[in-house]
Amino acid sequence: MNVSAPLKASDFKSDLKPVWCPGCGDYHVLLSLTKALADLERKPEEVAVISGIGCSSRIPAYLKCYGFHGVHGRSLPLGTGLKVARPDMTVIVAGGDGDGFSIGGNHFLHACRRNIDLTYIVMDNRVYGMTKGQPSPTTEPDWDSALSPGGTGLNPFHPLVIALASGANFVARAFSGDIRGTTKLISDAVNHPGFSFIQILSPCVTFRPEQKEWKSAIHAPPVEATDDPARAARRIMTDDGFNVGVLYRGDRRPYKIGDGVEHKTVADLEQEFQI
Amino acid sequence: MNVSAPLKASDFKSDLKPVWCPGCGDYHVLLSLTKALADLERKPEEVAVISGIGCSSRIPAYLKCYGFHGVHGRSLPLGTGLKVARPDMTVIVAGGDGDGFSIGGNHFLHACRRNIDLTYIVMDNRVYGMTKGQPSPTTEPDWDSALSPGGTGLNPFHPLVIALASGANFVARAFSGDIRGTTKLISDAVNHPGFSFIQILSPCVTFRPEQKEWKSAIHAPPVEATDDPARAARRIMTDDGFNVGVLYRGDRRPYKIGDGVEHKTVADLEQEFQI
């Protein structure tokens, strides 16, 4: 018997019962994430999952590892700070499209630009679920609901291309229901140096029940992942939004923690104050 | 004699003396903007120039038209609100790379996404000039200065591609010293429907004197502007950063002011409250 040695996915699940709606794609993401952590052979004390506010941002509570359920839109600064302070830890930042692309949009841009070695997972259901169905930055312009009669008329934007244009070093799209694929993408993202971004299409069965159909729309990308961000951007801007896999794997210089920090003696410091 | 009828560029200049450093690229932008307004045959009372904080954001004070010198990074929400309230006005939002891409980054994303009919001009000198030379989101990673010894090590990002990925409908790069070209680009941007974004390379002679060399680096784009955002994004991500002209001219649906607003009678409203 050698089953005792490595941790299993279930070892990363806390005893808290999720309050997500039954059928929610986020349950799949929770499973994929625990499987990825087991595959990565991390110990719970080596991992921190940081989130903001929203349904998907509850995920740290359901995991057995370090976690921080932060304030709205500010998960990336928290994750960045933690990674800089504790570069030995595996830092995963997770949340939804409202949290990450709306109030958190600027942190998203600049976290990509800084290219710190962490993984950002956005569970994108194109709606604010927790607050009862407001349109988000990825909502279709004609999505009609009581809170957006006739649709907002606003174009959704391309988070994956924004990530590329801002400097992310690994860009992938996943579908929550594809647990095996998502597990692999999370593992690959964590292993890739620098800032990794995964947009996980994760249906909201309550406010967007039509998203159950995503299951039959997804497909593998027609080509291998590129290391050319310009090509990746062009491909993503012309794809159908449902190709699932690694779309860009770059070699952009990650932020080297400790860069620019000189370790000085008291004598060095005194010299700086000489006139 | 028929010189009296149309307004001249100088009619759009206020009597305030700019406090910019002599040699600053922003003087050129001021000239180009006044020339464009004359070319567009606007009257001062039909135009509003809205800014944030920074050297370049002082520009409304130097113009004779409506102006608002707002708070840091918030020029686009101001401009958006004004345009929605007064769609008859020509709204030009102006500022620098620090104001627009750093603290204002999220407004930039979402203003592009909303695609309201206004023109956003960023005078990009890759430095915070007013506060004495901090690196900005477009500063080169190895720019060495007393405030960033050895450089920040952070990658600059691609504002033009971020604009494209977010939904801007007109994207151009200009060089401040090319007054004729910049004047034409501003006119074209104002005339194009939806959100127009012009990144004007505008040297900071005080903190980045090496930018005087931009004058000899700029050149026309090798090809005509495209109406395909994916192609435009790929081109911009692979160009040398110095091709000056219109890079994308789209036909994305601009936000239709009044969309979703139903003009209801009191009886209609009463009906909504019936149980």
Added chain:
Amino acid sequence: MSANPDNEISSLSELLTHAYAIEEDAIDRYHMLGDQMEVHNNHELAKLFRDLAGHEEKHAAEIKARAETIGLMNLKSSEYKWPDTEGPELAALDEAHYRMTPWHALQMALKAETRAFEFFDHIVNTVTDPEIKKWAEEFREEEAEHVTLVERLLEKNPEPPAGWADDDDPPNLQE
């Protein structure tokens, strides 16, 4: 997204590892569904999912006992040789609903057990090693028994009439 249909199971240990993983995943999922039903005050369903999980736990213990001498392998998710994108016996979480009835839960279980049966059936029909084939036949037989069990339960829990999901205060009400 990736399927490895030609990736043949090549040892008894690997077969047992797959059989055990099927049970473990099923246990995790049934408990996840049980948790969901408890949170949403659907206690009848919660009990049903706990019972299904208990059933799989017994089965898992049997496999572990059988593996005593042969040993189980430590596989990463991507190293399993599932014919489809998922482990075959997984209840489809996306079909869960807070007002689901026993009939729905049993339909999910039936689908999962049938897929598990088909997984071992595929091995029986394709594997060359006679011993692996023999053990796969045993697992297939057990899964067939599970299918029968669930079918019997379904006789006692018929499909609910339309409107089973009706809710006077639905969670998706936007006000």
Added chain:
Amino acid sequence: MSANPDNEISSLSELLTHAYAIEEDAIDRYHMLGDQMEVHNNHELAKLFRDLAGHEEKHAAEIKARAETIGLMNLKSSEYKWPDTEGPELAALDEAHYRMTPWHALQMALKAETRAFEFFDHIVNTVTDPEIKKWAEEFREEEAEHVTLVERLLEKNPEPPAGWADDDDPPNLQE
């Protein structure tokens, strides 16, 4: 970026419109530079730029008087037929410096007047209409006089020694 060297001036009104625009732009720029020097307490230079502007203002008035019967055209920026990217008589604003000396200002003026001379010279040498040619010759002569005037001023304002821009408390000090 666009240059229209082959775009020939085709009427007296168009020639006068260009001549007038050259003066107007020069006036705006010299006043802009004068403002800059006042703001930066370089009063000697401020006066010099105001004098240069005054000179151009006189010249502009003369052109306007000449245009009394012929009339000036209302051209958009892009409709002018400049040989280069800019109007020819524009002082190069990017060469300004808060500690610049009269020599620097006169160098800027010299360059601008020379470019204006070259603009009319080009028309004299390429235009076919004899009357436009004659008027262009007159403007060329005036610009030649301006060049001579600036050169004479330069004799009285020699190049400053190196270190003219030195500042004990420079604006670019980062602390």
